Amino acid sequence: MPELPEVETVVRTLRKLVLNKKITKAKIVYPNLLKQPTDTQQFESEITGQKILAIERIAKHIIFVFQNKVLISHLRMEGKWFFEPEGAQTNIKHQEAYFIFDDGMQLAYYDTRKFGTLHWQDIDNFREQKPLVTLGPEPFSELVTPNYLAKRINKSSKHIKTILLDQTIISGIGNIYDDEILFAAKIHPLKLGADISQIDFENIIDSSRDILAKSVEMGGTTIDSYQSAHGIDGKFQNFLKVHTRVNKPCLECQTLITKIKVNGRGTYFCPQCQVL
Template sequence: MPELPEVECFARDLRKCVKGRMIEAVQLSFTGMLRGVAPEEFGSMLTGKVFQDVQRRGKYLFFYLSGELVWEVHLRMTGYFLFYPAPAVTDKHTRALFILQGTNNLQFQDIRKFGTFRLWQKEDFHTAPSMQRGIDPLEDVFNLHVFQGLLYRRSKRSLKYLLLDQSVIAGLGNIYCDEALFRARLHPARKVGDLTKDEIKRLFDAVLGVLQEGIRLRGTSVSDYRDIWGKKGHFQDFLRVYRRKNKPCFLCGETITREVIAGRGTHYCPRCQNH
């Protein structure tokens, strides 16, 4: 499932590949991802437009197009983009095909059809919830002081619930959340208000650490995630708790636990991450 590091890889790779290219045609084989725009309108709005930039915020991907248009994408669980030479090789999971000027096509794949597309005019793009909600942890404004501020008035929450709340920090999903809590040696059910100053610092460092390492290792391919060339990431080889139920902790040898916390499957080491 694409979380911040995977979406960042998409943004960086796509920026290099599509910038300056024109969309010659749009073919939708599924239209359920469209939000607030009819299929014909979506096609006609994008056709003829030129990619000017690709950006990311939280788990959202933004294609800046000519004509003051922003195409917003959320990949949700199984969405991803493929970029490869024409002619396009599509399969049953291909939901949209973008014929680009030149020799390459852009393809949107989404097994479970949870992904969403939205269009914004550049002038009111700043009002988009994807741009307003939560703080992106990789933006310069995110520092320890800001992080401490986010904890204020949320003292009764569990850490798991806090980190997954996109209106607080935008970008963490289940994998990087569990890994960050392990790094910080904090139990996922701990309450925000119980943290000491040192623990808050540890959590802050852990969140930034796992995200940066995730990007450096080009994402986590535990199930469907592939980059735009179809290649797997490597962070799955360095997971310390996620999907390691009943396996020994790399630090202490204790058996990794999986239990539902804040409604999510949550993995942790009961010894390293004690209450």
């Protein structure tokens, strides 16, 4: 699943490809992709003739900015945007939407799992609507402080692994980086929120920022569950210290990395470096 660094990589790629291009035709092939509005013909009519003025990212969401509207794209598990010649069908079985530009190219959305979503909303209030209104601040935000985390977490009976995946508390962290952050912070994934100390909060924040920034710089992580479009592979998978490394020696203490399930999510950690 693409997380903050992977979505940032997609956004930076799309900016180079489709910024300032005018849409001459739009087609929603898979109606369930479009969550708002539910009338696909209305959406296709409204977006036709519009120019993409900017492309931004909020947490794991891609924001295509138009004059009075935004199109919010969430890739979910395996969604991908492809910039290709008009009429191209990179994977016709999984094509869910396409947008043709006035230069003979198109931006097409493909999704093998069909979990991705699109929301077409007014630019003046889209942050106050779902899906963005419930999001917590990103790890890079000045709002994310030890005191902020303490207020949101220190009475929780949930495991810290699960808490960091809660996008209403901190947005942008997914399963891969959750494991890496907890390893860097030397916190066991089964530790309860109520048992997290002030030092733990500080370490979580520092580790989150360091790891996510490094991954963004390297184009994200490319593993079997997610690969970006256009042959753009991230490099951060070469620096993973616990995730996917089950039964391999810890890079710091040589103890074998363990894999468990935490709230249904595969979780990797070092039992020596991350003592419960």
